[in-house]
Amino acid sequence: xxxxxxxxxxxxxxxxxxxxxxxxxxxxxxxxxxxxxxxxxxxxxxxxxxxxxxxxxxxxxxxxxxxxxxxxxxxxxxxxxxxxxxxxxxxxxxxxxxxxxxxxxxxxxxxxxxxxxxxxxxxxxxxxxxxxxxxxxxxxxxxxxxxxxxxxxxxxxxxxxxxxxxxxxxxxxxxxxxxxxxxxxxxxxxxxxxxxxxxxxxxxxxxxxxxxxxxxx
Amino acid sequence: xxxxxxxxxxxxxxxxxxxxxxxxxxxxxxxxxxxxxxxxxxxxxxxxxxxxxxxxxxxxxxxxxxxxxxxxxxxxxxxxxxxxxxxxxxxxxxxxxxxxxxxxxxxxxxxxxxxxxxxxxxxxxxxxxxxxxxxxxxxxxxxxxxxxxxxxxxxxxxxxxxxxxxxxxxxxxxxxxxxxxxxxxxxxxxxxxxxxxxxxxxxxxxxxxxxxxxxxxxxxxxxxxxxxxxxxxxxxxxxxxxxxxxxxxxxxxxxxxxxxxxxxxxx
Numbered sequence: 001x002x003x004x005x006x007x008x009x010x011x012x013x014x015x016x017x018x019x020x021x022x023x024x025x026x027x028x029x030x031x032x033x034x035x036x037x038x039x040x041x042x043x044x045x046x047x048x049x050x051x052x053x054x055x056x057x058x059x060x061x062x063x064x065x066x067x068x069x070x071x072x073x074x075x076x077x078x079x080x081x082x083x084x085x086x087x088x089x090x091x092x093x094x095x096x097x098x099x100x101x102x103x104x105x106x107x108x109x110x111x112x113x114x115x116x117x118x119x120x121x122x123x124x125x126x127x128x129x130x131x132x133x134x135x136x137x138x139x140x141x142x143x144x145x146x147x148x149x150x151x152x153x154x155x156x157x158x159x160x161x162x163x164x165x166x167x168x169x170x171x172x173x174x175x176x177x178x179x180x181x182x183x184x185x186x187x188x189x190x191x192x193x194x195x196x197x198x199x200x201x202x203x204x205x206x207x208x209x210x211x212x213x214x215x216x217x
Numbered sequence: 218x219x220x221x222x223x224x225x226x227x228x229x230x231x232x233x234x235x236x237x238x239x240x241x242x243x244x245x246x247x248x249x250x251x252x253x254x255x256x257x258x259x260x261x262x263x264x265x266x267x268x269x270x271x272x273x274x275x276x277x278x279x280x281x282x283x284x285x286x287x288x289x290x291x292x293x294x295x296x297x298x299x300x301x302x303x304x305x306x307x308x309x310x311x312x313x314x315x316x317x318x319x320x321x322x323x324x325x326x327x328x329x330x331x332x333x334x335x336x337x338x339x340x341x342x343x344x345x346x347x348x349x350x351x352x353x354x355x356x357x358x359x360x361x362x363x364x365x366x367x368x369x370x371x372x373x374x375x376x377x378x379x380x381x382x383x384x385x386x387x388x389x390x391x392x393x394x395x396x397x398x399x400x401x402x403x404x405x406x407x408x409x410x411x412x413x414x415x416x417x418x419x420x421x422x423x424x425x426x427x428x429x430x431x432x433x434x435x436x437x438x439x440x441x442x443x444x445x446x447x448x449x450x451x452x453x454x455x456x457x458x459x460x461x462x463x464x465x466x467x468x469x470x471x472x473x474x475x476x477x478x479x480x481x482x483x484x
Contacts, residue, residue, distance in 0.1 A: 062390060104344055110388050153264070154270070155298055186264055
């Protein structure tokens with residue numbers, strides 16, 4: 001019974017059954033399945049498939065967005081249940097993400113966001129044209145494991161360097177183990193190194209692979 | 218409908234490599250093929266992300282000169298940097314297109330002055346320092362601001378092409394409709410010409426060419442005057458000719474039939 005419930009949950013994430021997912025999660029809990037099992041062996045398994053199929057061009061952005069939304073719905077129900085049992089929601093890590101000051105491109109960043117969500121990260125999207133100060137404030141507030149920055153213009157790439165300076169200036173990277181990853185069409189690995197970023201993501205998949213490895217327990 | 222050939226853009230990997238390795242023959246071939254396929258302007262973007270600004274300035278000068286050797290078509294100088302733009306316009310001479318001006322600090326008046334000096338057509342983005350306005354109404358306001366500044370500089374609205382900023386359908390399933398409405402709004406409210414970056418609409422979805430050409434037809438019906446697009450895509454160029462004919466803009470179907478006879482129409 002339980003393994004088939006898990007399959008149904010995974011499949012519902014893959015198919016993006018956003019209106020049904022809460023009932024299905026509730027059913028699984030009513031059957032007595034432990035909430036962490038529902039998350040790890042049901043919902044997250046579905047998300048893993050979504051991530052893989054997206055990488056293989058077998059699923060597309062709107063489908064991944066729908067799966068991510070479905071996951072979000074499910075977590076809304078699961079989070080309080082887990083917390084009631086004094087267990088924390090175990091995501092792979094927490095990321096804040098934004099396109100840097102002066103830059104209004106958000107497509108690449110949205111793709112990165114989806115890939116991270118699809119691979120079990122909690123993502124706080126700060127949006128576009130995010131100032132160095134706003135990045136710093138968000139790091140203080142959300143205490144993420146990773147900060148991701150996107151720039152699509154050669155003229156806004158220096159804003160990445162400024163943001164990294166501001167984060168380091170506030171002493172936020174040194175002790176916390178916070179990692180900074182940068183990307184975007186004009187950004188190169190050399191440039192990332194030059195400005196003191198920890199990682200350079202050539203594309204969304206590359207980024208999520210690298211960060212998953214770094215944060216693996 | 219002005220077709221601006223989009224292929225010489227250094228965000229594309231092969232072009233980036235050609236720019237970095239100074240492969241003139243590659244860029245000349247790409248320019249020649251777009252010219253022959255019917256592009257009216259050829260866009261040139263050499264922002265490789267490597268090296269310093271001075272290199273981009275040199276690259277623009279280099280690319281414009283070598284493309285002008287093989288094509289008579291005017292070029293669209295695609296950059297956000299004033300220095301790079303100046304290099305492109307100097308190498309080109311009068312009659313280029315500027316891609317693009319916006320209401321952002323330093324990208325309006327200085328760019329418009331250059332446009333007047335070099336007698337250019339101008340693509341205008343309704344983006345301001347606060348980013349891209351979300352709703353059509355604010356985009357229109359920003360657009361109005363650009364138009365006002367342009368008229369102050371002595372520009373006729375005729376030489377301005379407003380881009381309502383196309384977002385991918387895959388990222389927002391309302392973005393097609395939003396763009397179509399914005400095109401109509403710019404035309405009706407400001408009376409200006411419009412342009413779009415056509416292939417943005419299909420980013421992240423399969424069979425992109427189908428989406429591009431279908432959207433082009435819809436956008437033309439909303440009064441689209443120009444598009445940055447792939448002129449080597451025969452299907453989209455065929456759709457363009459068919460749509461023009463349906464809109465009563467092809468006298469005795471002359472262009473359509475000439476294209477048919479020269480084997481340029483595909484289904």
